Amino acid sequence: MIDADVRYYPHFFSKNMAEKLFKILKNTIKWQQDDITVFGKTYPQPRLTALYANNDNAYTYSNITMKPNPFTKELLLIKKELEKVCTISFTSCLLNLYRDGQDSNGWHSDNEKELGHNPIIASCSFGQARWFHFKHKNNKNLKQKILLQPGSLLLMQGRTQECWLHQIPKTQKKVEPRINLTFRLIT
Numbered sequence: 001m002i003d004a005d006v007r008y009y010p011h012f013f014s015k016n017m018a019e020k021l022f023k024i025l026k027n028t029i030k031w032q033q034d035d036i037t038v039f040g041k042t043y044p045q046p047r048l049t050a051l052y053a054n055n056d057n058a059y060t061y062s063n064i065t066m067k068p069n070p071f072t073k074e075l076l077l078i079k080k081e082l083e084k085v086c087t088i089s090f091t092s093c094l095l096n097l098y099r100d101g102q103d104s105n106g107w108h109s110d111n112e113k114e115l116g117h118n119p120i121i122a123s124c125s126f127g128q129a130r131w132f133h134f135k136h137k138n139n140k141n142l143k144q145k146i147l148l149q150p151g152s153l154l155l156m157q158g159r160t161q162e163c164w165l166h167q168i169p170k171t172q173k174k175v176e177p178r179i180n181l182t183f184r185l186i187t
């Protein structure tokens with residue numbers, strides 16, 4: 001991909017480990033339903049979310065300010081695995097639970113100022129496989145998509161957030177729940 005540094009590891013976690021983590025995360029994370037305000041109108045976000053971190057730094061996006069919970073044992077284990085392939089030590093994890101095909105994540109880039117310039121974002125997926133779309137900000141002919149499999153890791157770094165948007169589209173298919181974790185450095 002031009003203007004980006006994206007690496008995909010389809011089997012970062014074993015099948016067995018991915019299934020175990022999915023169940024534990026689904027049952028132990030403090031999932032919350034937030035409202036988002038877009039152009040002055042307020043809607044329930046089309047997914048559940050949570051923020052965990054090893055500091056107290058809040059994270060603000062789409063007019064939502066999230067306060068972190070302390071990392072759980074499983075999140076610390078995942079963070080340790082990620083840091084074997086990433087060069088940085090993450091502070092925070094934003095979690096998304098997509099309950100069914102009507103849950104989604106609209107076009108955006110992870111470019112909040114708390115993330116700094118050219119952030120490294122490590123994205124782990126569990127449960128239902130869902131499509132992840134990219135589109136270039138300046139050239140609408142440039143598009144990519146990746147089917148994010150359970151147990152996979154997607155690393156986004158370099159100019160990825162500066163130059164590309166990403167989304168998880170809705171699907172009309174009958175699908176099972178999916179959990180996504182994005183580890184970030186929030187200062």
Ligand SMILES: O=C(O)CCC(=O)C(=O)O
Nearest residue numbers: 094096105110168180182
């Ligand atoms: O669910 C995903 O794979 C993407 C999540 C995402 O883009 C985000 O939380 O910023």
Ligand SMILES: [Fe+2]
Nearest residue numbers: 108109110166
């Ligand atoms: Fe994102």
